[in-house]
Amino acid sequence: MAELIRDTFFGYSLRLLFGSRVLSHPDETDLPMVWQKAVHEKQATPTSSGANSIHEETHDDPPNGQGGHGTIDEKKHRSTPTQRKGSVASLRSAVTVVDAAGVSKQDSEKGDDTLLVGWYGPEDPDNPQNWSSRKKSWVLVQTLLLTFSIYIGSAIYTAGIAGVSQEFHVSIVAATVGLTTFVGGYGLGPMVWSPLSELPQVGRMPIYIITLALFVVLQIPTALSTNYGMLMAFRFLTGFVGSPILATGGATIADMYSAKKRAYGITLWGVTATCGPVMGPLIGGFATHAKDWRWTIWELMWLSGFCFIVLFFFFPETSASNILYRRAKRLRKATGNTNLRSQSEIDAAHMSKRDLAVAALVRPFTLNFQEPIVLALNIYIGLIYALLYIWFESFPIVFIGIYHFKTQLLGLAFLGVLVGAFVTIPPFFAYLYYVQEPMYNERGELRPEARMPVAIFGAVLVPICMFWFGWTSRESIHWIVPIIGSGLFSIAALLLFNVVLNYLADTYPVYAASVLAGNDLIRSAFGAGFPLFAGGMYRNLGVGWASSLLGFLACAFIPIPILLWKYGERIRMSSKRARHDFD
Template structure:
């Protein structure tokens, strides 16, 4: 019996050795595994009350609109800049172009920051820098200082804009995210439309620097609201904070958060953020063409900041403040796009049900098909109604269609890129932001010469024609998108 027991013990020892497990003395003190911390249901931002979540969304949206509004308010300060600093009109336009360039470059370097530090600290620091740097714009003693501060203030503001969309995903689950995401998507594009209306009234009645004084007041209010009303919502950072708190309260170092043991480094993330977006642009035809389409749309939108003063100021003899109000038609169109969201949300839900809960990314292209028609039709309508003999209200009504189509196109491109390139969604969006901003920075610079050479009809019709060339994209990719994604190294596979 003793011999049999000894054999069994040896066999057990052999099995443990084979499994690579060291036998433990039953009388030795037990060693517990580390405990990974998770958020309770009530701690999860998605479980917060609707009022609390929507308050944060509206503050973030108004701050986004303010940041992008800073880009276009410069349009009506150009005359003041030329007179004060003795520069040409082209140099004065750089006030818009350099700010937009900063907005486009920033996400490549600053986009990954929230993955390490969270949303709220990025909001507060970037917006504080944004407001502070705009003091340099407002009080610049010379044109070089003014332009440098315009660029770096745009760069600082881009950190906020690159993170803001993530907060929407933090707060709402997939079933309820469509409406708040639509509201947020509208805000960065509504800001540039509000800019001329604000700037027109200020520059009609006050010194040009007051444009920036007023905007600084708005930016300061937004900063206070961000500090008071927008807490941290990024779940991995909240889990990390909880782990730190538990270790402190209990004295037990076993508690940890996944973020604390991640192999990702800040430098590595920034490096990837600067490389992968351009790899996607270089190798992915769908991403490149959709990015070019949305870039053309934003370029045309920013070109209107030079074109509308010609159409309504020179042709229809509007004064400065009334010319600024001529942009409200675009704004009305953008708001109509938001009001139509329940229809598009219902359509998407039907498609989700049709595909048993797993629709392909191509279903996101439906709203873009509508935008692909409305945008060029609106531009052609504006083009052929810019004659002095045509009442000014006609091209303004046409700009409503233009505004609605603009938001539809951006919505379809953004949502398609995020769903089709899900593993690399942030990089796909960073590449889109860079290309869009490049077009938006360049287009205002040649608007004046183009309209002087071709006239209001020819120049606007040329833009409409370019838009028409791009219009088939959502229809084409709806058909062949699955085949292209199947051969892609970056796209999400069904």
């Protein structure tokens, strides 16, 4: 239990109040033992990301004169063999404090005495990649709960749009702005929160917890809004502060799982992201029918409040750079050696304030327009997101206007989308296990273009869904038929999101946070704007032709995954930012 909560927000709070004697780390309780273990076993050769790669190295004949990430020259070790048996004092006076945390000498030829702090070894329990399956699963469940709690906030409001329109005497289109401002908020939010979560001094967990706390609190003035402007302002703010998980949830999953296993977690994350907008109208519909539109906001506060309590006590830090940064701080304090640094600290020391500002604020925008792959995939996913929200606006027209569903039961019509998502999981997991996993090389890597056949299949399903739904939505055809057709959309969206997010993360690993934040911005911008004209389009064109228009638009984008499958490698190799060294 101590290990589970040590790196949670609750654990941080206890350590802040009572010091390191509470929920202590091994390097705080038994430093000599940790030091002994490292001296007599292995030395790390850290990678630029903090070091998972380990190679055997004897201490009798270490390499000399290595710059960069060379190993420690034991001839320079000033402690005696007796000291090396466990004296903490020897650690405080030693120039090279050991490989206890994967320590190695930096730039020895230049006279730089920096000691690089990495993992204790290939099975370091603090490395999220080495966590037990149970712990990883528990953290994944919390990630999915947080994603659902935020994503439902957009669609749950739609059930109360009519009530907002009546109470504040605005048009239905103006009331719908409450949906678009929320979606717009969680499109802009990651441009701030995602870069912050990548800073080693911050990490992911504090961003999640602090913004979630704000999200919960801000539901109160939202539900108590006394005028239209107040409601719109707080809808935007809640979307903005609730947004981190929507862009960095995939990064959290990648923190724990190798590239070969990451797709499973991303798939479940995608299902949860689909469940939110689908369940929102259903849950909100019953609340609006029983009370009024304000109860949709109260429900959102209760759900997100429960999520906050769970994450506050049980969600640990998953960022390797933050974990190693805190380890380096502990070792500096324990040994008195100020030369101990994590890789992220070393990298940050060589970055100017201008470089940090560019990385945090400018790069997510510039990558969208300077990289053809990023631009094409972001626009395509933006289209899928827009189709989701504009298409959902047609459900009241179809199932209340044509099939005469009761208002509070309208949400049941969205269950076809939900069922489609869950039905996809078993066959897609089988595909990942039996087809895609054998394609990985010995380093556990897969060429990004090899993922595209799945995206092509998903791209074809989108227009089929639109045509099916549009032309079967009539009184002469049973209502279950368009609902079955709607399930195709979730299958397509799930496959496309999985491929695109993994493709971008694999192709731009150094800029993954910026690329994914830009993707969230584009898709949220599309999702925020399209619902404003959805109702008018469906009423003027009719359900059949309006859905067909969306289907034709989806057809126009089918060539994108096909072209990336055939020519993606050539485009990737011509980019200065994309990764080139796949086999």
